[in-house]
Amino acid sequence: SQQGEEDPQALSIQEGENATMNCSYKTSINNLQWYRQNSGRGLVHLILIRSNEREKHSGRLRVTLDTSKKSSSLLITASRAADTASYFCATPRGSARQLTFGSGTQLTVLP
């Protein structure tokens, strides 16, 4: 079973707009990670937020974590066509040496 579930499944926006993706998970975690996957490529780590953090920034990325609601959001500001990709959240699973990935949000940024 999947721990993280992203919402929406697909998102299409115009260049320059902000994109928000959400992730919900089921069990308690000590961190949550976001990854990007360009078409036909492997996953690239974007950002990790720990359970004692509420918000984290990295360039145009802003991640929030609400452990009471078991949810996280990824905001990409001033989106570019190059941001077109699938975005996945991932949470530790089992002995915490494994990650469970959600099914992803497919983001399309139109020029």
Place this chain on the structure above:
Amino acid sequence: NAGVTQTPKFQVLKTGQSMTLQCAQDMNHEYMSWYRQDPGMGLRLIHYSVGAGITDQGEVPNGYNVSRSTTEDFPLRLLSAAPSQTSVYFCASSLESSGNTIYFGEGSWLTVV
């Protein structure tokens, strides 16, 4: 550093054939893992290893074998390929799964006919 290198990139197998997907990393990472990615399913963990000589099953291990004779290499073997194993396979490595960045290979597209 080359990072995580997977071969082959593409492979077509007939049902019942066996094959090995190769994975190598040059970052001296203890932790390596194999995932499969199917449409609408995200990534699912097949097998993982926390160090040379140590392997364990993930979420979907049936039909696959792994071994970890060296820190660098973590091959995935399909024993008798089935159409249900048509998927994209990703190898990954990290210093430790939780709390550290996981580095992924570029993927191996496998079709079983």
